[in-house]
Amino acid sequence: MIEISHINKSFGDRQVLKDVSLTVAPHEAVCVIGPMGCGKSTLIRCIAGLEKLDSGQILLDGAPCKPLGKQGGRQKVGMVFQSYNLFPHLTVLHNLMLAPQHVLHLTEKEAEAEAVRQLELVGLAEKMHMFPRELSSGQRQRVAMARCLVMKPQVLLLDEITSALDPLATSEVKEVLRKLKQEVALVLVTHDMALASDIADRVVFMTDGHIVEVGTSDEVFNHPRQEATRVFVNRIRDFHYAVRSRRYDLYELHAGMAHFCERNNLSHEQKFRVQLLSEEVLQVVPLDKGTIDLALRYSEKEKTLSLELLMPAGITSVLHDKEFAPDELSMAIIEGLCDHMNETVEDCPEGPRVRLCFGLKE
């Protein structure tokens, strides 16, 4: 029902979408995932009609899309934004009634009845006379979805709608999405893997402006065919951080690690130890020879956590280096936290690189 054929889109010199083609069937839920800047938001905005295509076409039900902003403009496609974009000067009810009254020309009573019906669907009927600023973020996102639904779209586009939400709010939204799947087609841009595997019928992995792989969520996340997909999907499972210099952002690193631990249901104790270990390790290794790729890996099978550092090319050894003279206290802490640490050399395209592995005690 949506046919995207060979679309290209550039912003100035940068080509953001390269020859992208995709189809979405009615009542299908498609999830688009990919790293930042890969063009997934642009793709969805092109489907919405908010961006003009350089070439290629997008057909809705076989017909080209009507332009926005003119009489009889786009209604088959509804869009929910990451920042909800509710109208702050209107109550929740009036937010929902505005478009039906002025576009579908319903009477006030009819518009109100429909609005209440949709609010009940998303579970927010009792908030109908409140203003958006009085609602929590999860509630606002649900109202945004209800606002789209009053216009009876056939496709709902959702741009990173859970990225700004806490886990509780995310679950609220996920529940609503599950209900909606039966009525509309969904195109969801997200980097929440759990959401994608729960909701999506198909997952599309994009990188650098083109589609790399399409499949069911099981295929893409657990058995990726393409290397690029595998790397990306694993990155979500592990925590990766690039330490570029002595002046790296310690708080950003620790926050990332804390988030990773929460996602994997690790205890506070483990989180604390991991943070302490990373801080001490980064004290003893050389930081000004290049970018260190730091990774935190958690094996669910063995329930082990390990911290791995891939040193920049050019360093032949760390632990066995003649000039390696770490602070005694740091080494004592590291040895106390780990049950093993070793050093291997890996062959990488840019040269052999040292990989340090610190396995944390349970």
Next chain:
Amino acid sequence: MKSIVERKNLSRMWSILLCLLLLGALGGCRPDAESLYTDLDDLAGKRLAVYHGVLGDSLAQVHFPGADLKDYDKTLNLFIDIEAGKRDAVVMDGVTADMVMATNSDYTCLGRIGATAEGVGGIAVMVPTRQYAPLADKEVDARGWLQGWKERIHRNLFADEAWHLITGGFYTTVIIFLGAAVFAFLLAVLLTYMGINHKWGWLYHPLHWFVFTIHDIPSVVLMMFFYYVVFASTSLSGIVVAAIALGVYTSASLTKIFKIHITQISKEQREAGLMLGLTSRQVYRYVVFPQAVRTMLPLVIAELKLLLRSTSYAGYIAQKDLVKAVDAIRGVTFDAFLPLLIVSLLYLLLSWLITRSVGGMCQKLFVHD
């Protein structure tokens, strides 16, 4: 049921009124114990107001050595100081003094110096009639305090077309204001529309440059420039010219306000409106303007009040507005207080009307339910 804001505004108005009245009452008071004079010798050691002229100066200095003499080159200021009690007696040449006393029974001649036997020429020394002993009894008994006020009000407001001066001035001020406000609004809307939509660049850029450069010139100078230079050869009335000048001046600020507050409404809000199927016009009407108007309303009202105050310079281009009315009445009655009080109150009234009507219009147009 009055809202909190309305109640605050009302009580503010009442307190301003009260302050004005108190100030005026103080200013309008005469010193309690007013001395009575019988002849020139009673003026020893007093403060004299000398109307500038060779004769007056030199004779005064000769006849009243060591007295406190102050020179005046305008009769208006001289008599105002006498009325205010800052000076005690008037010294002026006999001819002018006769003219004054012919038209104004409030002043009586205390004595003449250097005049002929028939009382012509030389200099005359005048005091207010109520302080002239031979006539004072009659004056004082004839008036009670309230009566005095009634006479003052009568003289300032009703006698000799004073009332006409005030209503005429009010009318002129209002016309200039409305003309300038409408013109400023239309011009600002045009400039904002062109600026946001990048239309008609050939017109927009020069017009924009012109309006904003002009804004750096004081509105008074601008009015005079338009009247004495730009439109000098045309037959356009001064009121129209003033409205045009002030309109162009105010439109610069209004344009800035409109543009900032409209573009502040995020692009994403507009996109959300478009995605719901609203036309661009509907997005502006139902999403952008209601929010923008709310934030810009106080600023627009402040600009309009500034415009109202700027109309008070219309006297510079020979228009008879409220300020000129004050001057005119003052010139006749030598009383500054009452005309100024009345005109101040009228300006306050106009200011209040601006706030109410603009606020009310916006309420009607952009706020639903």
